[in-house]
Amino acid sequence: xxxxxxxxGGLVQAGGSLRLSCAASGPxxxxxxxxxxxxxxxxxxxxxxxxTYIGGTTYxxxxxxxxxxxxxxxxxxxxxxxxxLKSEDTAVYYCAPAKRIGSDWIKDPSGSWGQGVQVTxxx
Numbered sequence: 001x002x003x004x005x006x007x008x009g010g011l012v013q014a015g016g017s018l019r020l021s022c023a024a025s026g027p028x029x030x031x032x033x034x035x036x037x038x039x040x041x042x043x044x045x046x047x048x049x050x051x052t053y054i055g056g057t058t059y060x061x062x063x064x065x066x067x068x069x070x071x072x073x074x075x076x077x078x079x080x081x082x083x084x085l086k087s088e089d090t091a092v093y094y095c096a097p098a099k100r101i102g103s104d105w106i107k108d109p110s111g112s113w114g115q116g117v118q119v120t121x122x123x
Contacts, residue, residue, distance in 0.1 A: 002027060005023045036050075068083075089119060
C-alpha cells in the first residue's frame with residue numbers, strides 16, 4: 001500500500017489561499033487516480049478533487065473555480081491549491097488513492113489514509 005502524508009494546512013481568513021501538499025511513499029506510480037477528501041465533525045468524509053496519472057481532473061461542485069489539484073509523478077507529490085477560501089471549506093483534508101463509484105469518489109484500497117491536515121477559514 002501507498003503511505004501518504006499531508007501538510008500545508010493552517011488558519012486563514014475568508015478569501016485567502018492555502019496550498020496543501022501530499023507526499024507519497026511506496027508504489028505511487030501504480031496509482032492512477034489520486035484524490036483530496038475532507039471531513040468536518042459529524043459528517044462523512046467527502047470527495048473534493050481527483051487527478052489521474054496523466055492529469056485529468058474532477059472537482060466537487062462547491063470548489064470548482066477556486067481549487068486546483070495537481071500532481072508531480074516524478075516527486076511522488078499531489079497538491080491542492082485553494083483560493084477564495086470560505087468558512088465552509090473548514091475541515092480536515094486528506095489525500096488518498098481514489099476510486100469512482102457512480103457519481104462519487106471514495107478511497108481506493110491501494111492506499112491508506114494519512115493523518116490529515118486541518119484547514120480553518122475564519123470569516
